[in-house]
Structure formats: structure tokens, C-alpha cells
Amino acid sequence: MSNTGFTIGYNCILRDQSLSLATKGLYLVVSSYIGMPEWKLTKNTLNKICGTAYAVEKAWKELLAAGYLKHYTARAASGAFIHRYELMQEPSASAPHAFVTDADFVSGDCRIVLSGESKRDFTQIPNSILRSKRIPLAVKGLFGVVAHLINIPNFSLNPAGVRAFCMERIKRFSSIWRQLKLTGLLKQHRYPTGEENSFEYQYELLDQPDSEAPYLVNHHADGSVSSERTISD
Incomplete structure (x- = not known):
């Protein structure tokens, strides 16, 4: 599977101060695979991509709780359960889990749900970074935040200014900022x-x-x- 090209990272989630950087990173990783028919969204798959089951599980739960991820269950014609997911451009207040009668998606088992004019508010993130097994989820999330902020006219990039868009306290943020340099x-x-x-x-x-x-x-x-x-x- 090619790692070339870019993924659209919606700025709404990159600016959301209630989400951890690891959760923003997981959102971007899932976004980079949406639309690929051969790709199945499961936590086991994400664990292999991200290299850490603990970080994936924690970020997965946070996406569900925040309304950025929806999980639908349905029965196939064979009677087996099938799972489908929606990644929301903006958080939704509806229940994160639901049983539905129709879970047919055009491509793959995950789709992104856009919302109005804000769909134009995005930042391009390289797939080579999002799909790297060597880069931690939190660093991917921080990369996305920084990539968004440097495109804002007259924004002066500095750690304190970036941290204003993150939920992490200074010690945790400083560690991730350092990791971004180390990569x-x-x-x-x-x-x-x-x-x-x-x-x-x-x-x-x-x-x-x-x-x-x-x-x-x-x-x-x-x-x-x-x-x-x-x-x-």
C-alpha cells in the first residue's frame, strides 16, 4: 500500500482543545485510509499500524466519547454481524454505538461525514508520516496541529502558542514537542x-x-x- 500523497486533516479537530494529541493523531491515521476498499477498520489493524495497543485503545475511546467516531452494527445476509464506522468532521451528540438495518458503504467499512462549508477548512498531512510505524500517535497529532498553525497568516510559531490548542499540560506537551524534534x-x-x-x-x-x-x-x-x-x- 502506497504511502505517497496527502490526507485532508480537518482543522476543527486539530483546534479542539478537549482532545489529546494522540487522539488527534488516531483521527488523522484513520482518515488516511478511508476509501480504500481493501482496508478494514479494526483496532487490531490500528495496533499494527501505530505500534501500540494501549495508545490506540485510549484514543479510540476518546474519539467515541467526543462524538468524532460512530460505530454501527448490522446483520449480513448470512446472519453474521458486520461493523461500519463513520468519522465525523465535527463532533456529533448522537450515541457512539447503534444497531442499524442497513450498513452498506460505497467503499470500505468506514466513511467520513462532512458538515457544511467548514469542509473547506482543512490542512494537508503527508501520508508517509501518518502511516509510519515509527512515529507515535501523539507526535502525528502534534505534527497536524503545527502544520495547520503555520498556514495561519501572521501566526508566530512557538511552543506556548501551539500548546494553547492542546489539552496536554506543559510537562507532557514538552515531551511530545521534543519527540517531534527527535523524529x-x-x-x-x-x-x-x-x-x-x-x-x-x-x-x-x-x-x-x-x-x-x-x-x-x-x-x-x-x-x-x-x-x-x-x-x-
């Missing part, structure tokens, strides 16, 4: 402000992990440049 997806540039021991930062968000380029580049007042290849440096 090679976020690069920092540090510039002196002209005041003693004062700096400003600029960031690069990459669409492919790069472990070779330095994670931090220091731009000195005299015009010279130094770098740190890893956070441990």
Missing part, C-alpha cells in the same frame, strides 16, 4: 535579539523525517553559524 520533522533556528542572553526562534516543519540535518542551527551576531545535530548534543 527529524521539526528543525529550529535560533537568532540573537540584540539583548544579552535573549534569542528568538524560527522553525521548519518537514514533510519527511530528516535525521541528518541538525535539529538546531545557531545564528550568531557576528554572522557565523553553529549547529547541534541532536538534542543530546
